[in-house]
Amino acid sequence: MGPPGSGKGTQGERLQEELRLPYYATGDILRAAVRDETELGRSAKEYMDRGDLVPDEVIVGAIGERIDSSEAADGFILDGFPRTVPQAEALDEKLTELGRDLTAVLLIDASDEEVVRRLGGRRTCVENGHVFHVEFNPPAKEGVCDVDGSELIVRDDDEPEVIRHRLETYHEKTEPLIEFYDGRSLLRRIDGAAAPDAVAEELRRMLATLKLEADEAI
Numbered sequence: 001m002g003p004p005g006s007g008k009g010t011q012g013e014r015l016q017e018e019l020r021l022p023y024y025a026t027g028d029i030l031r032a033a034v035r036d037e038t039e040l041g042r043s044a045k046e047y048m049d050r051g052d053l054v055p056d057e058v059i060v061g062a063i064g065e066r067i068d069s070s071e072a073a074d075g076f077i078l079d080g081f082p083r084t085v086p087q088a089e090a091l092d093e094k095l096t097e098l099g100r101d102l103t104a105v106l107l108i109d110a111s112d113e114e115v116v117r118r119l120g121g122r123r124t125c126v127e128n129g130h131v132f133h134v135e136f137n138p139p140a141k142e143g144v145c146d147v148d149g150s151e152l153i154v155r156d157d158d159e160p161e162v163i164r165h166r167l168e169t170y171h172e173k174t175e176p177l178i179e180f181y182d183g184r185s186l187l188r189r190i191d192g193a194a195a196p197d198a199v200a201e202e203l204r205r206m207l208a209t210l211k212l213e214a215d216e217a218i
């Protein structure tokens with residue numbers, strides 16, 4: 001978890017490659033649904049364009065199906081979910097039903113000022129959501145995704161007034177989860193203001209420690 005633009009997607013892509021686990025990013029799932037004009041996409045679009053969260057029941061159903069699937073049997077990475085206390089409670093319920101636990105909640109933190117700077121220069125691949133930045137992580141060829149060659153666009157919700165609203169929504173609805181997960185000793189904080197490689201290294205160290213602790217507990 002983390003505020004918009006803190007680097008969840010950037011780090012999530014790397015983690016997925018390293019851990020070889022299914023990666024469920026709710027923003028990507030919803031944008032694909034909007035693009036494909038599915039029922040999920042039609043119900044989510046207006047909320048996303050405004051920078052509001054989509055209703056809990058809409059997103060809980062979409063994630064529940066995925067973590068209950070056979071591909072997620074060895075674990076999974078969630079990005080952008082849960083984002084409200086009711087979503088976190090629904091996740092708890094689902095995991096209990098499946099007899100599973102969360103390993104950790106990784107909070108990538110960044111200031112509002114940094115978020116505005118980053119999202120203003122973000123470019124996103126239209127096909128698969130790969131993320132670039134005109135200054136901090138430019139693609140080799142302007143406007144073209146390095147990974148799959150598709151077009152890079154400015155997301156509709158990266159307009160300045162929508163960014164401000166997304167930040168307000170994060171502070172109001174998602175920040176309470178910090179206490180929620182801290183109280184369960186699951187929260188690990190990462191300074192998202194560092195460069196992407198340094199953040200990735202910190203994440204790697206943190207996951208190695210968690211694995212060591214889990215092995216010792218057996």
Ligand code: AP5
Nearest residue numbers: 004005006007008009010026027054080118122132133196
């Ligand atoms: P979502 O797509 O999840 O948006 P978000 O949380 O606002 O996060 P972002 O994707 O904007 O940022 P990020 O943290 O992934 O940063 P990134 O790596 O791209 O959700 C979109 C919408 O869907 C929501 O507003 C909501 O409507 C809906 N939604 C999604 N999940 C939901 C849920 N659970 N419940 C209800 N509604 C939901 O990086 C940003 C930029 O910075 C990039 O250009 C990148 O290159 C650059 N960058 C990254 N790291 C660094 C660094 N360390 N230094 C410098 N630049 C960096």
